[in-house]
Amino acid sequence: MSITDSRHRPLVVGIGGTTREASSTERALAFALRGAEQAGARTRLFGGTFLHSLPHYAPETATLTDAQRELIEAVRAADAVIIATPGYHGGVSGLVKNALDTLEELRADTRPYLDGRAVGCIVTAYGWQATGSVLTSLRSIVHALRGWPTPFGAGINTLETRFDSAHQCSDEKVIDQLFAVGQQAAQFALAFKLASDTDKQRAASQPGAAGKIAAGAAGAARNEDRLSVAV
Numbered sequence: 198m199s200i201t202d203s204r205h206r207p208l209v210v211g212i213g214g215t216t217r218e219a220s221s222t223e224r225a226l227a228f229a230l231r232g233a234e235q236a237g238a239r240t241r242l243f244g245g246t247f248l249h250s251l252p253h254y255a256p257e258t259a260t261l262t263d264a265q266r267e268l269i270e271a272v273r274a275a276d277a278v279i280i281a282t283p284g285y286h287g288g289v290s291g292l293v294k295n296a297l298d299t300l301e302e303l304r305a306d307t308r309p310y311l312d313g314r315a316v317g318c319i320v321t322a323y324g325w326q327a328t329g330s331v332l333t334s335l336r337s338i339v340h341a342l343r344g345w346p347t348p349f350g351a352g353i354n355t356l357e358t359r360f361d362s363a364h365q366c367s368d369e370k371v372i373d374q375l376f377a378v379g380q381q382a383a384q385f386a387l388a389f390k391l392a393s394d395t396d397k398q399r400a401a402s403q404p405g406a407a408g409k410i411a412a413g414a415a416g417a418a419r420n421e422d423r424l425s426v427a428v
């Protein structure tokens with residue numbers, strides 16, 4: 198299946214980075230988004246400077262800032278997402294987690310949170326231990342947000358790999374891995390879109406089928422509600 202099979206160019210939104218100007222995490226994310234573009238996607242990157250402009254998410258606050266709204270609207274429109282975090286003290290950084298907490302504003306959407314979206318996961322850390330453990334914990338967060346982590350996630354040990362600029366990485370294998378994350382996110386988005394378009398066409402051509410599909414979706418949503426209690 199190629200992107201030319203569809204009139205739809207998927208939108209892949211990248212969220213990640215640190216407050217450091219030369220953030221290797223943000224540079225790794227930029228590589229992955231280029232992989233998504235190579236697979237035919239449109240992309241948008243929310244990097245460390247933007248994430249730093251977000252207020253600490255507070256669910257009881259009635260008004261949102263412009264930056265919060267911008268992130269929420271971009272993810273609402275996204276077909277896939279790529280998240281890149283450094284390992285900070287064995288976990289996802291507060292900066293990135295705050296951006297993900299802000300997605301609570303998508304809870305009442307038809308596609309709540311990251312529902313129906315592939316999510317590529319990237320972790321940088323100063324050593325292999327946090328690289329692996331934080332990748333696992335980032336994927337658990339994605340599951341809680343109802344996203345579909347891509348089969349391949351990239352763990353980058355920044356003790357060994359340098360990003361001298363947004364377009365330079367010292368290790369060709371790491372570039373390949375980051376491109377794979379972007380490509381898988383874009384390919385899933387395209388396949389998911391084609392599948393749901395086919396469902397809609399089938400429903401439109403078969404009287405009564407639309408009701409059955411809607412009833413099936415409602416049943417699945419009820420199951421997800423039960424599951425989300427356990428997450």
Ligand SMILES: Cc1cc2nc3c(=O)[nH]c(=O)nc-3n(C[C@H](O)[C@H](O)[C@H](O)COP(=O)(O)O)c2cc1C
Nearest residue numbers: 215220221222283284285286287321322323327355
């Ligand atoms: C507050 C803080 C906590 C960190 N904790 C860990 C850690 O637990 N394990 C680890 O391997 N690296 C840790 N690091 C190193 C970063 O994960 C690593 O340098 C990362 O690549 C930084 O990303 P950046 O270049 O985008 O800023 C920590 C760095 C900071 C600033």
